[in-house]
Amino acid sequence: MGLKAIFKNWVDRYFSDEEAVILLVVLVLGFATVILFGHILAPFLTALVIAFLLQGVVSWLERRRVPHLLAVILVFVGFIGLLLTLAFILLPLIWDQLVGLVQETPRIFASGQLLLDNLQSRFPQLITPNQIQEWIYVAGREITQFGQRALTLSLSSLGNVLALIIYLVLVPILVFFLLKDRRKLIDFVLSMLPKKRTLMTRIWNEMDDQIANYIRGKFIEIIIVGIVSFITFTFFGLPYSALLAVVVGFSVLVPYIGAAVATIPVAAVAGFYFGFSNEFMYVLIAYGIIQALDGNVLAPILFSETNNIHPVSIIVAVLFFGGIWGFWGIFFAIPLATLLKALVYAWPRGLQHQKQLETAE
Known part of the structure; x- marks a missing residue:
């Protein structure tokens, strides 16, 4: 069987049906959209993930005879409360500990160097002074590069504060409407398909x-x-x-x-x-x-x-x-x-x- 016949059989098997071709086009367009415009659609994609996460709670309330709109409002209020708790309690604590850890980095580095010296004195045949110096040089270079990247990221992020605030406003709004109008949005997408x-x-x-x-x-x-x-x-x-x-x-x-x-x-x-x-x-x-x-x-x-x-x-x-x-x-x-x-x-x-x-x- 020639290459042409093999290719023809493969095409007939997977793409002989109109629906298969449409599905392929939908998948290609979907992946291309995310790859090319993913940074622009980041608020929507984030809201979509959160809506998936919260939809289970909405469905659970609806199964207990809670009206759809009331269930969405209750879940959304709980989501906003959790978001505010993270923003005002957990994030400051994590930030303070991160700053403290960065300040302790020189001491940790010096302690690691002392540990390597002790290992070299105990096992002089396995660890040589040249190896220790090379390890210290590599670790110091990596720490310096990390600090430079963190500083660059911090400086570049100053201009994105407004965009971050916009995202923080857009994502909750998108989550609310994705939960509230879930059926309408699904019907709209289905109406564009064969x-x-x-x-x-x-x-x-x-x-x-x-x-x-x-x-x-x-x-x-x-x-x-x-x-x-x-x-x-x-x-x-x-x-x-x-x-x-x-x-x-x-x-x-x-x-x-x-x-x-x-x-x-x-x-x-x-x-x-x-x-x-x-x-x-x-x-x-x-x-x-x-x-x-x-x-x-x-x-x-x-x-x-x-x-x-x-x-x-x-x-x-x-x-x-x-x-x-x-x-x-x-x-x-x-x-x-x-x-x-x-x-x-x-x-x-x-x-x-x-x-x-x-x-x-």
Whole structure:
């Protein structure tokens, strides 16, 4: 069979149906819009994620005979209250601890240098003075570059304060109308699609609940891991507990990789303040238990129906989509991987199922 015949069979299998071609066009336009105009649409995309998160609460209230508008208002007021609590209580605390940690960086650096000197004196055959000097040079260069990037970011952010304020106003407004007019917006989008959309409906039904459950589950996971980490670090008297708890909480956004990266600041702060003592080992053991419980108990409970994806696929999705869209690419890496998997499995089967129905009729 020639290359032309192989290509023709492939096209006939996947694109012989009008709906399949329209679905491909919709997907291409959707991805192109996000890639090209994602920074402009950031408030809308943020509001869409939050609306997905809050829609479950609205639906829960509606099932208990609460009118739709009243349910939306109650949920929205709770959302604004949580937002104000974070803005006036949690964020100042985290900022103060971040400033304190930055001020302590020279002392931590000097302590690390002293630790390396002690290791070199204990193991002169394994660690040479040249290696220590090279490590110190690399660490100093990285710290200097980090400080320069932070300063550049701070200066460049001064001109974006007005834009940030506009985003803070726009996002809550968008969230309210996405919740209030959800059915109207969905009907409007469906009105622009062809009436024959068996394949699109099949894929949408597979993805709708999964994406919503994933967003809500990931939010719950961040909150639980962050709170447990804060309580644990505070119990052991670890400084900057709130800041480290936030880092550990958000590390669950990146499967496998996030836990390894979050270990570095936790171990660095614990090592600087406790040294190689029993308290240092207790903190690392407790942190390891938290990560083990999250990966083996909490995550399977929250995502038992949404994450039937191989770990290699998850890591590749995180690297690929994170490289394209940054934070949002990392956040949506697993839903996007699930979408691609649903497309691969539903596309040929959806077309074959539709043809079987037409033949039976």
